[in-house]
Amino acid sequence: MSRVSLSSPVPLYLQIADSLRDRIARGVWQQGEVIPTLEQIAAEFDVARVTARQAVQLLMSEGALTPQRGRGTFVSATPPIMKPVQVVTTLQALAEMYQATSQQPLTVEESRRKPPVTAADGELAEEYIYMKRVHSSDGLPYCVISLYLDDKIFSMSPDRFRNELVIPILVSLSPQRIAKARQTLTIGSADAETARLLRVPTDAPIARVQRVFNDPDNVVIYYADVVYRGDAVKVEMDLGSVSS
Structure with a gap:
């Protein structure tokens, strides 16, 4: 199970969004791939479904994820490459x-x-x-x-x-x-x-x-x-x- 910090001043959904964003950046979730359901994400981080939804919606607003009715939520953008x-x-x-x-x-x-x-x-x-x-x-x-x-x-x-x-x-x-x-x-x-x-x-x-x-x-x-x-x-x- 992935962990979030309950004592952190950073809201839980932002911590989860950071983790999901990192998976996209590292290629764990690749462009065009469907991500786990909200229920699966909530279970993984041991949070309420509404918290998982907030995290996913944040990445949607950033353009990293796109929902497709009846099919799930897909990785829609390859993250920009950080110049060293x-x-x-x-x-x-x-x-x-x-x-x-x-x-x-x-x-x-x-x-x-x-x-x-x-x-x-x-x-x-x-x-x-x-x-x-x-x-x-x-x-x-x-x-x-x-x-x-x-x-x-x-x-x-x-x-x-x-x-x-x-x-x-x-x-x-x-x-x-x-x-x-x-x-x-x-x-x-x-x-x-x-x-x-x-x-x-x-x-x-x-x-x-x-x-x-x-x-x-x-x-x-x-x-x-x-x-x-x-x-x-x-x-x-x-x-x-x-x-x-």
């Missing part, structure tokens, strides 16, 4: 990657708060602008980023920082301030809020990247916690040749 994001290892390559792609940042929260840095990360600036954003490509969300930018740098071009991708602007406006830049990649699973924003099932695999930029005085001028969809990440490494 290359994990790069230099600041210049990171800026170039962002500049070369058409991404649509959507800010879902903005405030002033301190980044959760440790002493090993560097010294804190006086004040930071915090933005939580969803980055999309071709209309598909592929990462959620929680970023903290030194307010002194933010004030240099607030409109651009609010409406464009931050790293290319930061590199172009203040390259001399970035004395050190590093990132750490870990693998995990999506919590309910991240899953909702990325349109993936709760506990779906994700890649988490922590980025820290420091100025010459070791002050943290940029801190970001970036969560990527698992199917949006591509890691490629040249291992060289084997010597005989």
